[in-house]
Amino acid sequence: MNIENTQSQMRKGILEFCILSIIRRGEAYPSDIVEEMKAANLNILEGTLYPLLTRLKNADMLTYRWVESNSGPPRKYFSLTEKGLAFYRELEATWNELANAVNTLASKKEQLSGSGGTTDNQPTINQ
Numbered sequence: 001m002n003i004e005n006t007q008s009q010m011r012k013g014i015l016e017f018c019i020l021s022i023i024r025r026g027e028a029y030p031s032d033i034v035e036e037m038k039a040a041n042l043n044i045l046e047g048t049l050y051p052l053l054t055r056l057k058n059a060d061m062l063t064y065r066w067v068e069s070n071s072g073p074p075r076k077y078f079s080l081t082e083k084g085l086a087f088y089r090e091l092e093a094t095w096n097e098l099a100n101a102v103n104t105l106a107s108k109k110e111q112l113s114g115s116g117g118t119t120d121n122q123p124t125i126n127q
Helices: 003-024 030-039 046-058 082-107
Strands: 062-067 075-080
Touching (some): 003 030, 003 082, 075 082
Antiparallel strands (some): 062 075
């Protein structure tokens, strides 16, 4: 099994949430998103970011405005729509739920012997 592939898949799974987390704080220029992601040790290429931003814009999660630049072409700044903010909040709740579940599992010291299944009040993972 390739650890790099697994790590990449884990990062891809949270990419949208991380990008929306940045934009939620205020208008964001794509290269600033790339830099903030890099500073958080979540490297992303602009070639990955732009299609994701376009998909989110087409789904009415984001809007943008053009701002003239003194050093080149106009810049496109993205912000969340009301629909995008609601979507972000749903992702945030899901993230918190998953992070808590993973932390609970990862922090257990040893497996209980004789425990072979789940109880009815425990969440299940559907794929």
